[in-house]
Amino acid sequence: MTSFIMKALMSMVFYFLISASSFAKVPGVFNQVYLPDYSYAGYEFGEKQPNIKEWRVINVAEHGLIANDGLDDTQALQALLKRLQNDPEPVVIQFGLGRYQISDIIRISRSHLVIRGAGKSATEFYFPRPLMYATTPSEMKELALYLDQEKKIERNSSQNIKLPYTLWSWSGGFFWTAVEGARVKAYLHDYSPTEPVMANILSGKKDSFIFTVDNPSQLKVGHVVEINWHNPEGKNGSFLQQLYGDSNVKLGSRHWENPELALSRQQVLITDIKANKITIKTPLLHDIDTRWNVNIRQWQHIEQVGFEHFTMRFDEHQHVAHHVESGYNGIYLTRTFNSWIKDITIENSDSAVLTESIANVTIADVTTTGKSLAHYTVQLGGVHNVLVKGLTIENPSIHPLSFNTFANKNVYLDSDVKVQPVLDQHSGANHHNLFDNTRVHITLNETQGQYKYPLFLGGGASYWKPSHGNHTTLWNTRINFTNGALSDQPIVLYGMKDGPNARLVGMSANLPFKIEYGPNSYQEGIGEYFSDIPSLYIYQLQKRLSKLKSR
Numbered sequence: 001m002t003s004f005i006m007k008a009l010m011s012m013v014f015y016f017l018i019s020a021s022s023f024a025k026v027p028g029v030f031n032q033v034y035l036p037d038y039s040y041a042g043y044e045f046g047e048k049q050p051n052i053k054e055w056r057v058i059n060v061a062e063h064g065l066i067a068n069d070g071l072d073d074t075q076a077l078q079a080l081l082k083r084l085q086n087d088p089e090p091v092v093i094q095f096g097l098g099r100y101q102i103s104d105i106i107r108i109s110r111s112h113l114v115i116r117g118a119g120k121s122a123t124e125f126y127f128p129r130p131l132m133y134a135t136t137p138s139e140m141k142e143l144a145l146y147l148d149q150e151k152k153i154e155r156n157s158s159q160n161i162k163l164p165y166t167l168w169s170w171s172g173g174f175f176w177t178a179v180e181g182a183r184v185k186a187y188l189h190d191y192s193p194t195e196p197v198m199a200n201i202l203s204g205k206k207d208s209f210i211f212t213v214d215n216p217s218q219l220k221v222g223h224v225v226e227i228n229w230h231n232p233e234g235k236n237g238s239f240l241q242q243l244y245g246d247s248n249v250k251l252g253s254r255h256w257e258n259p260e261l262a263l264s265r266q267q268v269l270i271t272d273i274k275a276n277k278i279t280i281k282t283p284l285l286h287d288i289d290t291r292w293n294v295n296i297r298q299w300q301h302i303e304q305v306g307f308e309h310f311t312m313r314f315d316e317h318q319h320v321a322h323h324v325e326s327g328y329n330g331i332y333l334t335r336t337f338n339s340w341i342k343d344i345t346i347e348n349s350d351s352a353v354l355t356e357s358i359a360n361v362t363i364a365d366v367t368t369t370g371k372s373l374a375h376y377t378v379q380l381g382g383v384h385n386v387l388v389k390g391l392t393i394e395n396p397s398i399h400p401l402s403f404n405t406f407a408n409k410n411v412y413l414d415s416d417v418k419v420q421p422v423l424d425q426h427s428g429a430n431h432h433n434l435f436d437n438t439r440v441h442i443t444l445n446e447t448q449g450q451y452k453y454p455l456f457l458g459g460g461a462s463y464w465k466p467s468h469g470n471h472t473t474l475w476n477t478r479i480n481f482t483n484g485a486l487s488d489q490p491i492v493l494y495g496m497k498d499g500p501n502a503r504l505v506g507m508s509a510n511l512p513f514k515i516e517y518g519p520n521s522y523q524e525g526i527g528e529y530f531s532d533i534p535s536l537y538i539y540q541l542q543k544r545l546s547k548l549k550s551r
Helices: 002-021 074-084 140-149 238-244 536-550
Strands: 056-059 091-094 098-101 106-108 113-116 123-127 153-156 161-164 175-177 197-204 210-213 224-229 264-274 277-280 295-298 305-314 329-347 351-369 374-380 387-389 397-403 411-413 423-425 434-436 439-442 473-481 491-496 503-509 513-517 522-526
Touching: 074 091, 074 106, 175 305, 411 536, 434 536, 473 536, 503 513, 513 522
Parallel strands: 056 091, 091 113, 098 123, 106 175, 113 305, 123 305, 175 329, 305 329, 329 351, 351 374, 351 387, 374 397, 387 411, 397 423, 411 434, 434 473, 439 473, 473 503, 491 513, 503 522
Antiparallel strands: 153 161, 197 210, 197 295, 210 277, 224 264, 224 295, 264 277
């Protein structure tokens, strides 16, 4: 008994010591290593908020969508959207109090349109069945063929599982933004043509706003286009060093199998053209080198699309296996720019929000909840400059926060992961991403003496490894251990062995802990919280905006 009391007291003493010392001032990282500028993430580059006060409001009750009538509302909503498809007027589709039932995909393929409820506790969209019973959009044919050709099978012999992957594990949603006829994600080398090349880039430097092209005739000020970096040099290509540095991590074969597949993509707004010099709004992700076939391609997209003030509810359902989800997916954003999601709750989803080929989108104040095990909550796929702010995760999920294949320069800000937290970096050349002012709640498997936790466990297939590229940043990560106070050793937070050149700045907890993260990670303030700069994103944004005002 005395030993028990002494251990408890020692734990309390350490808690108060680390609490007292954890509020540090400004870290030294700014003078020590390179940090990406994350301040351009989000709607309108973080500089403005959506303003829809003057938009036309359409009351759905006037178009046959009646809340709480027990009837399915899918066809009425699809018909309304079809009538609005070619109307250029900005519109808010306003839903009232109560429940609306949706049983098929709601496609949004025009700009300047908002789906708005009366509040998270007021408007509910109820989905009685998953996407496997919905009408499958044509762009999913390539994924279906890929899964078949690659023989994608989920195997778990201990559970007698040998099941083919479904279309809905990382794609699709009942609310689905898209450009009709545009390819969302390339899976097969010769399946369909890519976007046309508008110019080749000849020279430019990482973090510069100006570069030169061979022929600017197809480029215009105000256009949003996509810059693509490639690896045509094979397994030892020089661009791979730009992605991963000198860390000697093992690279998967997808990095060199298809030289025409861009390994890094950046959607940019052209702000000026003088002769063959192009100026863009945001800093270049990488250097320009003619060995990397860097070009500018057309990027088809819609913009100014919003989802706000409602709840999406699925029935509680059994989780069968990883990658064989039935498709209880909420929102799927594709080909979307300068748009937003805000103030919504999603219950019992397989994936609450999935994303692919979007840029400068803000996803704010989303709560995921329910008892069903999810694959993702709010996932960041092949996207750029997306800001996820104030995400609260109350449901169990395999990949709670996830930077996925091709994700770059994205930010999770003020996330609170209350159940089974993992800071997932899902391979596939994701890089330059930021976990910012994150709070996680960890319950250890204490009954088996497990005083360690895989907080940094990265997912993804071996052919797309390593888990992440250069300059992932974890800023002010706060850890709440719900048990483990009797451990006589620091709790080990582990899981990342192949994530090169990460920056871990400010990591604090209520119990002693240590970090295992490599290779070549920069670590500062382990055991501290940098209270003067709680958010790196906000700090960088405020500095940039103050410079703009002083001009």
